[in-house]
Amino acid sequence: MKKKYQQFRCSQMMLPEHRQKLEEQKEARRQNDLSPPLIDEQEREQWDLLLRTSLETGRKLTITYLTSSGYRETAGEVKKVSRSPACLYLETTEGAMVIPCPKIVSINLL
Numbered sequence: 001m002k003k004k005y006q007q008f009r010c011s012q013m014m015l016p017e018h019r020q021k022l023e024e025q026k027e028a029r030r031q032n033d034l035s036p037p038l039i040d041e042q043e044r045e046q047w048d049l050l051l052r053t054s055l056e057t058g059r060k061l062t063i064t065y066l067t068s069s070g071y072r073e074t075a076g077e078v079k080k081v082s083r084s085p086a087c088l089y090l091e092t093t094e095g096a097m098v099i100p101c102p103k104i105v106s107i108n109l110l
Contacts, residue, residue, distance in 0.1 A: 051078055074099075088104075
């Protein structure tokens with residue numbers, strides 16, 4: 001038991017360079033987790049169809065997108081799709097909302 005305790009005790013002492021490197025790795029991992037996934041062409045076509053359906057019929061969509069604090073999901077009706085800059089204008093229960101297209105993870109019909 002004493003040997004095990006001493007093993008953990010010595011790991012408490014770290015060089016500042018090692019601490020900094022561990023923090024950098026942790027931050028890089030967090031940034032990696034918060035990067036949007038790659039979307040293939042078939043899924044983009046499916047999203048375009050869902051967006052057109054919402055625009056034409058007024059049906060609501062559920063959109064999952066990436067924020068600085070993680071993934072967020074919102075539901076609303078698409079009012080406009082802008083190509084430059086690429087973003088969606090939604091009417092939600094909380095009011096009007098703009099979502100950048102590169103941050104979108106998934107789109108589904110309600």
